[in-house]
Amino acid sequence: MLPTPSRSHKLSGSAAVLFFLWLVCSPVQAALNIEIFGGGANQIPVAIVPLAGEERLGAQSLTPVISADLQRTGLFKLVDTGGLRPHEPVEVSYPDWINRGASALAIGTAIPVSGGQISIRVRLLDVARQAELGSYVETVPPEQLRAAAHRIADMIYEKLTGDVGVFSTRIAYVIKQGKKYSLQVADADGFNAQPVIEYTEPIISPAWSPDGTRLAYVSFENKKPVVYVQTLATRTRKAVANFRGSNSAPAWSPDGKKLAVVLSVMGGSQIFLINSDGGGLQRLTQSSGIDTEPSFSPDGRYIIFTSDRGGSPQIYRMPVTGGASKVAERLTFEGSYNVSPRYSPDGKGFTFIHRSGDSFNVAIQDFATGQVRLLTDSKFDESPSFAPNGRMVLYATEIRRRGILSAVSSDGRTRQQLSTQAGDIREPAWGPLRRLQ
Amino acid sequence: MKKVLGVLLISLLTACASQTKQSDGADVEDRDRSRDAAMQRESKQAEDYTSPTLNPLTDPNSILSKRSIYFDFDSYVVKDEFRSLVAAHAKYLREHSNARVLLQGHTDERGSREYNLALGQRRADAVKYAMTLSGAQEGQIEAVSLGEEKPNAMGHDEAAWAENRRVDIRYQGE
Numbered sequence: 001m002l003p004t005p006s007r008s009h010k011l012s013g014s015a016a017v018l019f020f021l022w023l024v025c026s027p028v029q030a031a032l033n034i035e036i037f038g039g040g041a042n043q044i045p046v047a048i049v050p051l052a053g054e055e056r057l058g059a060q061s062l063t064p065v066i067s068a069d070l071q072r073t074g075l076f077k078l079v080d081t082g083g084l085r086p087h088e089p090v091e092v093s094y095p096d097w098i099n100r101g102a103s104a105l106a107i108g109t110a111i112p113v114s115g116g117q118i119s120i121r122v123r124l125l126d127v128a129r130q131a132e133l134g135s136y137v138e139t140v141p142p143e144q145l146r147a148a149a150h151r152i153a154d155m156i157y158e159k160l161t162g163d164v165g166v167f168s169t170r171i172a173y174v175i176k177q178g179k180k181y182s183l184q185v186a187d188a189d190g191f192n193a194q195p196v197i198e199y200t201e202p203i204i205s206p207a208w209s210p211d212g213t214r215l216a217y218v219s220f221e222n223k224k225p226v227v228y229v230q231t232l233a234t235r236t237r238k239a240v241a242n243f244r245g246s247n248s249a250p251a252w253s254p255d256g257k258k259l260a261v262v263l264s265v266m267g268g269s270q271i272f273l274i275n276s277d278g279g280g281l282q283r284l285t286q287s288s289g290i291d292t293e294p295s296f297s298p299d300g301r302y303i304i305f306t307s308d309r310g311g312s313p314q315i316y317r318m319p320v321t322g323g324a325s326k327v328a329e330r331l332t333f334e335g336s337y338n339v340s341p342r343y344s345p346d347g348k349g350f351t352f353i354h355r356s357g358d359s360f361n362v363a364i365q366d367f368a369t370g371q372v373r374l375l376t377d378s379k380f381d382e383s384p385s386f387a388p389n390g391r392m393v394l395y396a397t398e399i400r401r402r403g404i405l406s407a408v409s410s411d412g413r414t415r416q417q418l419s420t421q422a423g424d425i426r427e428p429a430w431g432p433l434r435r436l437q
Numbered sequence: 438m439k440k441v442l443g444v445l446l447i448s449l450l451t452a453c454a455s456q457t458k459q460s461d462g463a464d465v466e467d468r469d470r471s472r473d474a475a476m477q478r479e480s481k482q483a484e485d486y487t488s489p490t491l492n493p494l495t496d497p498n499s500i501l502s503k504r505s506i507y508f509d510f511d512s513y514v515v516k517d518e519f520r521s522l523v524a525a526h527a528k529y530l531r532e533h534s535n536a537r538v539l540l541q542g543h544t545d546e547r548g549s550r551e552y553n554l555a556l557g558q559r560r561a562d563a564v565k566y567a568m569t570l571s572g573a574q575e576g577q578i579e580a581v582s583l584g585e586e587k588p589n590a591m592g593h594d595e596a597a598w599a600e601n602r603r604v605d606i607r608y609q610g611e
Binding site: 220224249306313355360383401 | 541551554558581
């Protein structure tokens with residue numbers, strides 16, 4: 001986990017020098033809502049030129065969405081495109097882009113075609129090698145323009161970092177407006193929010209099924225916490241854990257067949273396994289303390305969870321299978337409050353909430369080294385979850401006592417507040433990669 | 438229609454009866470019906486204010502009308518000042534074997550929602566244990582937690598937090 005941003009081998013090795021030139025030659029443009037920490041010497045300078053025909057799309061313009069996606073990762077520096085408007089490779093004057101410090105350049109067209117559709121073509125060019133790195137061609141209806149922009153950003157991201165892009169993924173979260181609680185699903189940038197379910201009682205702990213088709217969550221609509229699984233496409237839902245006492249903290253196994261849940265039915269708060277349809281109850285932890293907030297390893301062999309068996313809430317790991325030999329191993333030792341662990345997608349570490357003094361912050365710990373890194377310096381962070389490529393962490397925080405969502409890069413260098421609606425937002429969960437249908 | 442009449446009848450009975458005989462058929466898990474009944478009864482309560490036979494669970498002069506037990510920070514010990522309250526409810530349960538209660542544990546807003554849910558469960562379990570020691574049957578009591586989700590006080594200071602670290606007692610049908 002946590003590699004420093006690696007530049008693709010396809011890019012010129014002189015990018016760092018060019019970046020230095022760019023720093024000297026042009027004023028740094030501060031973008032709205034984005035805080036960038038550190039020097040940014042590892043950031044890839046990329047120019048996104050407005051597409052030919054894009055001005056006719058108005059508010060549905062593609063390149064602002066692409067630029068915002070890339071910038072949010074902290075891995076890119078957006079190069080000023082002012083005065084230069086190439087749309088085809090033959091129109092590109094490479095020396096101009098070298099002077100501006102761009103390593104890569106995205107150009108293209110968005111042309112209306114029959115039936116109200118828009119034909120999009122984008123090329124990504126390596127400035128130093130004067131060669132095409134990748135391209136994107138698609139014809140979409142107007143309502144698909146934003147999704148297309150995310151797919152273009154994914155293409156650019158993948159070509160320049162060698163890593164999979166997550167701009168086409170979705171997030172789930174709970175928004176409280178007045179007395180109403182709404183579980184919503186939105187695009188990864190916070191736009192295009194759709195309600196999944198709404199109640200006048202609290203909803204917490206949404207969890208995506210690994211295939212992205214279902215959400216597990218905890219609803220208090222029946223005077224106590226009950227775990228439900230809801231299919232997004234059909235809106236049908238089922239109470240999968242409604243035992244005597246409290247039922248909470250659902251976590252999907254990587255194959256989507258089981259859920260780890262926390263039940264008080266046998267006393268205390270302990271972790272159990274159930275089938276995703278509610279059957280097959282099986283006890284997982286056995287302690288006299290609190291065991292909660294389970295998260296499966298990507299290979300499904302382990303869970304990490306919060307337990308106060310040692311006196312204060314700390315994070316532990318134990319094998320899911322193995323019968324009597326199941327021994328939990330304590331993972332966190334710094335401080336007296338470490339909670340809400342979530343495995344990284346590569347299984348090499350986990351993110352969690354660490355309290356120091358009065359502050360609750362997002363942290364990351366590496367399994368191999370045990371090294372802890374704090375990613376935020378805010379006051380009330382909660383519910384961290386990794387992007388499916390492990391490069392960012394989505395979490396809930398507060399600004400002036402109002403809950404908002406933020407994303408921080410896994411190296412802690414870039415943070416951005418997601419576009420927020422009115423209301424109090426909490427309990428975010430980053431969804432899986434969207435498989436091709 | 439039959440069901441609506443039944444609910445009305447139940448609510449009339451529970452509102453007027455001095456001996457709160459719990460309606461049969463609606464067990465603790467049957468939330469929708471019991472919530473309907475509770476709403477119906479609330480609307481009836483004003484009319485029944487002058488009734489000579491007050492329900493001890495709602496009579497403001499009865500200790501049974503007190504329904505919250507408060508806790509110290511990071512603690513689930515039932516404090517001495519709440520012992521008589523817990524014992525009175527246990528006695529009521531002992532004398533009304535059909536009565537059922539839901540104990541809802543609560544915490545203040547600080548920290549993880551799921552961990553707070555578990556802390557609230559511990560408080561509800563502690564009250565349940567104290568009630569069973571005083572003779573209430575285990576099967577009469579369901580201990581659950583609402584964590585930090587349902588604060589009594591909306592503030593963000595110690596005074597508000599102290600009001601939110603509690604267990605609420607809710608009788609079936611309330």
